[in-house]
Amino acid sequence: MPELPEVEAARRAIEENCLGKKIKRAIIANDSKVIEGVSSLDFESALLGKTIVSAHRKGKNLWLHLDSPPFPSFQFGMAGAIYIKGVAVTKYKRSAVKDNDEWPSKYSKFFVELDDGLELSFTDKRRFARVRLLKDPTSVPPISELGPDALFEPMTINEFTDSLSKKKIGIKALLLDQSYISGIGNWIADEVLYQARIHPLQICSSLSKENCATLHNCIKEVIQYAVEVDADCNRFPCDWLFHFRWGKKSGKIKGKIPLMKLIIMLKKLFLQVIEKAVEVGADSSQFPSNWIFHSREKKPGKAFVDGKKIDFINAGGRTSAYVPDLQKLSGTVATKAAGKPRKQASKKKGGDEAEDNDGDEDGVGDEPTNEEEESTKITKPKKGGNPRGRGKKPPMKRKAKESDDDDDDDSGGNNDVSSEEDDEDPTEKGRKVKTNTSNKQAKTVKTSKRAVSSQDGKKPKRAK
Numbered sequence: 001m002p003e004l005p006e007v008e009a010a011r012r013a014i015e016e017n018c019l020g021k022k023i024k025r026a027i028i029a030n031d032s033k034v035i036e037g038v039s040s041l042d043f044e045s046a047l048l049g050k051t052i053v054s055a056h057r058k059g060k061n062l063w064l065h066l067d068s069p070p071f072p073s074f075q076f077g078m079a080g081a082i083y084i085k086g087v088a089v090t091k092y093k094r095s096a097v098k099d100n101d102e103w104p105s106k107y108s109k110f111f112v113e114l115d116d117g118l119e120l121s122f123t124d125k126r127r128f129a130r131v132r133l134l135k136d137p138t139s140v141p142p143i144s145e146l147g148p149d150a151l152f153e154p155m156t157i158n159e160f161t162d163s164l165s166k167k168k169i170g171i172k173a174l175l176l177d178q179s180y181i182s183g184i185g186n187w188i189a190d191e192v193l194y195q196a197r198i199h200p201l202q203i204c205s206s207l208s209k210e211n212c213a214t215l216h217n218c219i220k221e222v223i224q225y226a227v228e229v230d231a232d233c234n235r236f237p238c239d240w241l242f243h244f245r246w247g248k249k250s251g252k253i254k255g256k257i258p259l260m261k262l263i264i265m266l267k268k269l270f271l272q273v274i275e276k277a278v279e280v281g282a283d284s285s286q287f288p289s290n291w292i293f294h295s296r297e298k299k300p301g302k303a304f305v306d307g308k309k310i311d312f313i314n315a316g317g318r319t320s321a322y323v324p325d326l327q328k329l330s331g332t333v334a335t336k337a338a339g340k341p342r343k344q345a346s347k348k349k350g351g352d353e354a355e356d357n358d359g360d361e362d363g364v365g366d367e368p369t370n371e372e373e374e375s376t377k378i379t380k381p382k383k384g385g386n387p388r389g390r391g392k393k394p395p396m397k398r399k400a401k402e403s404d405d406d407d408d409d410d411s412g413g414n415n416d417v418s419s420e421e422d423d424e425d426p427t428e429k430g431r432k433v434k435t436n437t438s439n440k441q442a443k444t445v446k447t448s449k450r451a452v453s454s455q456d457g458k459k460p461k462r463a464k
Contacts, residue, residue, distance in 0.1 A: 001128075002076040004150055004183030005226035007060050010082035012230070013089045014055040014064070018120060022051045025113040027104070028131075034109045034124055038133045046070055046133055047112060056137075059146045059182025063137040072110065073137040077128030085119040146182035150223055155181075161212040167204035171215075173316030174204055184219070187242055188226075190321045192218040194241040199327045200315035206331040238269055244310060245321035 002010075026047040028040040035043060050066040057063075062082070063073040074080065083089055085103060103119075104111045110122035110131050122131060137143050148155065155163070167174055174180055175189040184192075193200055195218040198211060207215070229235035236242055280286035308325045329337055 001060075001078045001185055002080060003060060003185035003188050004223060005188075005231035006081075007057055007062055007076055007183075008151065008227050009230040010089060011055045011057040011062055013082065013084055013087060014052070014120070017084055017087050017118060018052050018114060019054065020051065021114040021116055021118065022049065023047050023112045024049075024115050027108070027111040029109040031109060031127070033127050034129055034131055036130050036132050043072075043133050047072070052114075058138070058143055058149050058152075059178055060185065061137075061143050061146070063134070063143075069135045070133045071135075071137055073132045073134050073143070074110070074122055075130040075132075075142060077124060077126065077130065079126045080122065080124045080129035083121045083123060085121075087118075142178075146178055147180045148182065150181050150183040150219060151227060154220060155216070157213055157216050160216045161209055164204040164207055164212050169204060170201045170315055171198060171204050171207065172200035172318075172320055176316045176318060181219075183223070186318045186320070187245065188219075188222060189316075189318075190245055191241050192222050193327060194321075194323060195222065197326050199329045199333075200313065200320045200322050201333060201337075202329055203331065203333050206333065237272070241310070241321060241323070 026044040028035060028043040030040045038046075047066075050068065052064055053067055054065040055062065056065060061073065061075050063071050065071055074082075081089075083105075104121045105123045107123040107125045108121045109124050109129065111119070112121075113119045122129075134140060163180075164171075164174075172189050172193060175184050175192070176186070190200070192215060196211065196215040198207070198215060226236065233242060276288065308323045310321055311324050313320050313322065328334070
């Protein structure tokens with residue numbers, strides 16, 4: 001979903017192009033799921049003739065301050081986006097509206113035309129966004145319930161470290177909690193945890209001071225950089241996890257990037273490296289710690305993260321991308337996770353049934369029960385077999401029956417052969433009798449073979 005950088009890019013685009021202009025036309029979609037608490041007609045009449053004074057954002061929420069209340073407020077949801085006709089506004093990676101689509105889009109929920117002809121639209125294809133008309137957006141939910149903004153109101157390192165030491169939940173779940181820090185969503189949380197080399201499920205209170213300081217710095221750097229480039233993912237550093245996390249399939253960080261995109265990324269990265277090196281007077285001790293420079297003489301595979309496997313897990317209720325080789329669990333969480341390989345071993349015994357139990361988080365306490373169930377399922381088929389060494393007899397019967405069924409199908413698909421014997425051609429009837437006789441003879445031979453096998457195994461055969 002659009003996160004702080006995408007929403008901030010939209011706010012800046014409005015600030016640069018729409019301030020001081022009067023709304024002369026408004027079209028609000030008749031969609032009560034997205035347009036909340038007000039009819040489309042009342043919403044439109046409240047906007048007409050108003051001047052846009054400023055644009056504000058907190059977390060992933062945006063609102064327009066007009067020359068008089070009420071003010072339109074936007075909660076972007078999964079696919080909400082701001083578009084300004086004729087103005088390049090950064091699109092969210094999974095935005096539904098394309099440049100060649102109709103204007104305004106059929107997914108537009110809020111559309112206004114300004115007095116200079118400029119047109120602005122808020123679209124949402126998936127209908128998880130919320131558009132409201134509020135007298136004071138900051139005094140009511142959801143904005144009133146948000147924690148400090150990750151960009152405008154960052155915590156100090158000491159505040160951040162102290163707050164984490166009191167939290168007994170997974171670190172990613174906490175980062176996604178908008179009442180704790182507002183603006184961090186799924187991709188940012190994955191990115192900062194990857195950069196900080198912290199596992200998404202690591203319990204907050206178990207993090208060392210060094211981990212907390214590293215994570216604090218990564219949150220600051222990732223968000224500031226993404227905002228500086230107007231959330232244009234083509235300009236994100238090419239070593240970011242962002243570029244490889246969208247397929248939801250485990251794989252290598254070394255992915256395929258379109259040639260032109262790769263050229264742009266490499267050019268930007270080259271300039272960044274040169275500028276940083278010049279800035280510190282080519283003092284290698286001041287180069288960023290994640291530069292390959294510091295470990296370029298090490299063994300292959302340990303100098304850089306490229307080629308490391310990405311896995312996907314559920315953390316904080318969201319699909320989370322992480323790199324197991326770099327983001328390892330520690331402490332009691334790691335101890336609990338250590339029991340999972342034993343569970344996977346039982347999976348080989350129990351097949352699909354054991355696989356179904358893999359969804360349990362800890363599953364250690366359930367393991368004996370699963371083994372008992374598996375052993376029951378393994379031995380259960382034997383109960384239906386013949387205890388006198390004739391376990392393979394039922395399959396043979398099925399084969400014979402299948403061949404009989406095939407013959408029936410050939411003669412017209414009716415299983416009740418005797419009811420149609422009088423109507424059959426004598427030649428066909430004779431062929432069938434011959435076939436049935438040969439089948440009976442085959443069964444007799446097979447039965448005699450099994451009898452010999454039983455005698456060889458010294459198992460007495462009951463007299464009939």
